[in-house]
Amino acid sequence: MFELVPPELLWLVAIAFIAGLVDAAVGGGGxxxxxxxxxxxxxxxxxxxxxxxxxxxxxxTAAAAFRYARNVRFPWRPVLFAAATAFVFSFAGATAVSLxxxxxxxxxxxxxLVAMLGYTLWKKDFGALxxxxxxxxxxxxxxxxxxxxxxxxxxxxGPGTGxxxxxxxxRFFGLDFLRASAASKVxxxxxxxxxxxxxxxxxNILWLFAVxxxxxxxxxxxxxxxxxxxxxxxxxxxxxxxxxxxxIARMAWDTFKA
Numbered sequence: 001m002f003e004l005v006p007p008e009l010l011w012l013v014a015i016a017f018i019a020g021l022v023d024a025a026v027g028g029g030g031x032x033x034x035x036x037x038x039x040x041x042x043x044x045x046x047x048x049x050x051x052x053x054x055x056x057x058x059x060x061t062a063a064a065a066f067r068y069a070r071n072v073r074f075p076w077r078p079v080l081f082a083a084a085t086a087f088v089f090s091f092a093g094a095t096a097v098s099l100x101x102x103x104x105x106x107x108x109x110x111x112x113l114v115a116m117l118g119y120t121l122w123k124k125d126f127g128a129l130x131x132x133x134x135x136x137x138x139x140x141x142x143x144x145x146x147x148x149x150x151x152x153x154x155x156x157x158g159p160g161t162g163x164x165x166x167x168x169x170x171r172f173f174g175l176d177f178l179r180a181s182a183a184s185k186v187x188x189x190x191x192x193x194x195x196x197x198x199x200x201x202x203x204n205i206l207w208l209f210a211v212x213x214x215x216x217x218x219x220x221x222x223x224x225x226x227x228x229x230x231x232x233x234x235x236x237x238x239x240x241x242x243x244x245x246x247x248i249a250r251m252a253w254d255t256f257k258a
Contacts, residue, residue, distance in 0.1 A: 020221040024228065031247070048204050048205070051204035056210050056214040059214040061221070064225050072179055078135055
């Protein structure tokens, strides 16, 4: 029976589990899963690998969003506003891939990541306290703008989407890191669903790998969510800082390598 299982599948299932665990806690699962797909299945087209990645990660993100929604309270109105515009603008971002060079975006993203890390480390209580703000028209307008910008970015480029969402929810809505991480999953789910609604009809998914990876992603997501809920805000803050450092290192390498 096991002789019929492609050896690549075992590697990808393990990678999907780790990606789901990391992504559920603080985002950044794509940093694990997407390079894994490109390494293990180099013979396939980028579109096919991107579609497979989005399909499996959507289920992990959905599982995390569901568990967080059951255990963590956060303001739903701005989150849903952000999710709606993120869904729409992720399509625009995907369309812009063919019009704009991604290399032009890397330096800007690198600067934003460094600024975000510096701000988080400088303000010691950033994301440590839950001080939710009153949700009025201004806050809903900010939520729409966040969804539009992050949705477009995720459709066009992607790395660091979860980290940017967490930072913005802490900065503009006064959430702590735990609640910001929970809120980010809802918006991330919207952008992932938008992506697979493009990849599935165009046939850009490797179903033999995508379905088992989705199951592994869900299991990893359940474990990651449990760790996050148990560790609370201090745990997520440390993971957030660590992930942003990794993102900066990766973006710097991609930007400055000859």
